[in-house]
Amino acid sequence: MTDRPSPFYTDGSNDFAYNTISSRVPKIVLDVIDRNHFSPRITDELKRLADDMAHNRPIEPPSSTTPDADHWQAAYQAHFKNGQPPTWLDTVWFYAETLLYHFIIEKTRYYETGIDPYKPFKEEEIASEALWKLLDTGIGIEGEPEEKLHDVLALALWGNRIDLSMAVSMSHGVHGANDDDLLIDDRKKLIPHLLSAQASNQIHIVMDNAGTELTMDLLLADLLLQSVPSATQPTQVWLHIKHHPTFISDTVPADIWQLLDEMEKRASSRELAQRLRQAWAQERLIIVPHIMWNSSSFAWELPLQNVHIHPEATRLVITKGDMNYRRFTGDTSWPADVPFKEAVGYMDVPLAALRAMKCDALVGIDQQTRDALQANNPEWRSIGKYGLIQSNL
Structure with missing residues (x-):
């Protein structure tokens, strides 16, 4: 069997991975802020998260209070380099991207409120006529x-x-x-x-x-x-x-x-x-x-x-x-x-x-x-x- 190739990194060796963390997802974080009514503190934390990604700052330690805290704390330690925490633009892309969305849930205090920070996006799509026309097409298949x-x-x-x-x-x-x-x-x-x-x-x-x-x-x-x-x-x-x-x-x-x-x-x-x-x-x-x-x-x-x-x-x-x-x-x-x-x-x-x-x-x-x-x-x-x-x- 062929050895499994290394996963993509955010360090510029793969353009799409680099652009995702440095540009595309920071804009998504700011869009999430615009679509919700967060407290000033949550808004500031999300803005800092977006800025950290765009400027390749060290990834902060994940919280110890979420249900999956053990996983994220172990993953954080596993991605250290030379005893130092990874930076956003010098780590495994799959890790960085999944962690980003974990941080959004953590910082918006989802597990305390149960409020989906992406609900405004989802509501817009479910109200679209295109969705229901497509479903009617599917139901009509014979x-x-x-x-x-x-x-x-x-x-x-x-x-x-x-x-x-x-x-x-x-x-x-x-x-x-x-x-x-x-x-x-x-x-x-x-x-x-x-x-x-x-x-x-x-x-x-x-x-x-x-x-x-x-x-x-x-x-x-x-x-x-x-x-x-x-x-x-x-x-x-x-x-x-x-x-x-x-x-x-x-x-x-x-x-x-x-x-x-x-x-x-x-x-x-x-x-x-x-x-x-x-x-x-x-x-x-x-x-x-x-x-x-x-x-x-x-x-x-x-x-x-x-x-x-x-x-x-x-x-x-x-x-x-x-x-x-x-x-x-x-x-x-x-x-x-x-x-x-x-x-x-x-x-x-x-x-x-x-x-x-x-x-x-x-x-x-x-x-x-x-x-x-x-x-x-x-x-x-x-x-x-x-x-x-x-x-x-």
Whole structure:
């Protein structure tokens, strides 16, 4: 097996990682301030956080009072260099970015108030007409289970373009996708695997964004519950979500229930919402928030059982979006001849990754394709135009 390449750093060796921490996310922090009514003290702390990132100051120690304090304090010590704390622009990007969003939760005192600092952003999207038109399109898909899964998996993929922290990705929309945008399409492997009679009855979706993407993921969950046979117990769909708000639009429990409430207000989506609520009541749809999905840990650093994914019962794990792709593949660019299956070789369950590309992390794309895309647009990996449906099957 090829050795796993080092993850991206914020030190300028990867332009996108450097620009994210030095410029893009400090602006996000200031936008969060503008969209909320924080106290002067919280506002000052957030402004200082943004300024520290932009000016490459040392990362401050994390709080000892949050539920995940042990993880962040250990990670902080692990990233010391020569006995000194790391600076924002000289450390592992995955660590820096996840820590940034932890700091926003810490400094806004989320665990004391329960107030989602990104709620104003999320409310704006859930009120958009485009979201509900797309859901109506998805509900209207007809055909045999194979055909419906083919189309709904595509909607679940391209729904990932609607990421409130990435305006360039959102600009491509969902309806604008075409066949050339999908660089790898493993649906021919995934759909027969899902529809075959097996003893394993659990399908796990590791979720990403609320709003449009969550809407498409719930549509997919409903279709899986209706279509996937199980030789033993009833089919279950497990929705793995963040323990606390992060990355502006990532899904937390309140987002799911709010969306179901909104769906029930509309005649076209009421039946879908009611089926999902019934599946939840029957413990066929299971919502699983876990602090690991907010952490700086890569997937191989934590046994799957710790996040309630049990290999013997699992038919498929579906990961959504860039952050999960980075978490499972190592937040790096693998050599062109390394297949996706090898990069996730530590996984002992079937895995599929659905992702609109919004950063440089990549595996499984041959060199000829990379060169052609690079010649057309040097930023092709990070603009959200292109998508991947990859599997280790």
